[in-house]
Amino acid sequence: MPRYTAHAPGTFSFAGLVCPDRHVARAFYGELLGWSYEELLVGPGHVFTICRRDGETTASINELPAEAVAPHWDSYLTVTDLPAAVARGTGLGGAGIFGPIDVLSPDGGQVGGLAMLNDPAGHGFALWRAGDSIGASLLHEPGAVAATELTTVEPASAARFYAELFGWPDDGTAPPVRPVRDGVPAGWLPYFGAQDVAASTDAAVRLGGTCLERTAGRRAILADPAGAVFGLVELLTTREES
Known part of the structure; x- marks a missing residue:
């Protein structure tokens, strides 16, 4: 880890x-x-x-x-x-x-x-x-931020803004910027790593959260009990190792 x-x-x-x-x-x-x-x-x-x-x-x-x-x-x-x-x-x-x-x-x-x-x-x-804190000392693991993406009404202009601000390359490695879609609020969204997205999504709902989007793949978007929106992404290595 x-x-x-x-x-x-x-x-x-x-x-x-x-x-x-x-x-x-x-x-x-x-x-x-x-x-x-x-x-x-x-x-x-x-x-x-x-x-x-x-x-x-x-x-x-x-x-x-x-x-x-x-x-x-x-x-x-x-x-x-x-x-x-x-x-x-x-x-x-x-x-x-x-x-x-x-x-x-x-x-x-x-x-x-x-x-x-x-x-x-x-x-x-x-x-x-x-300074004394770099931010997160754990990323890309279960329970940690594993991805971050932006949904917006103008993906092309947003991608240009962030590329100019941060020097992000135009080679597919920059954080994804996607068009808005029904049921998912626009803005930056952190995805937390999960070993099994389906099971974690079900657990989140039992704990008082709401599932906003569940894909056929390895991602889901949810709102916590207060309404804050976040994502879950299944980490390939965790499934492959199990």
Whole structure:
């Protein structure tokens, strides 16, 4: 099981859940993805949760009131120069939402740098400059982010925006950008690795989630009990090894 100690610029390196009740989220994802948790008090009455699988960081949970922001998953891309990336993103037609800021730990340590932007179509994404935290130390494994894709009404223009912003090549290796389809909200979507997507999808529904799309292949798209949308993708190696 590979552990990451760094992420290349322009790659997805983390996913963060924003939800109104961290206890409900913890119960759902803990059972579904096998997560354990570490809670950090980051402000008066504000608890930030680090999600782990097998001791490795996979994601985070940020509890915010539903009236302040709709439940959703944020996808983070690594950059080395945060202000320059923000300036480039806004120069290409994106819009700044938040930051850039330095993220400090409760003891004053430099966790990293954060900014959040909308692309020209209004789809949000996060930029992360590594400090003490690189983001996720576990990817492409069961219970960890294994893929990230964008659905949008204008895939060609979106692909150009991100290619110019991050230097993504036009050779089929960039994160997929797909047309919107019925029943699936537009925006960036993290997919978590699963050993058996069909069984995991059934489990998610039993735990209070909703299946939005189930393909004949190895993927499914779901909403958690609060309505945050995420995907499951079956990892070929796990089925081949079983």
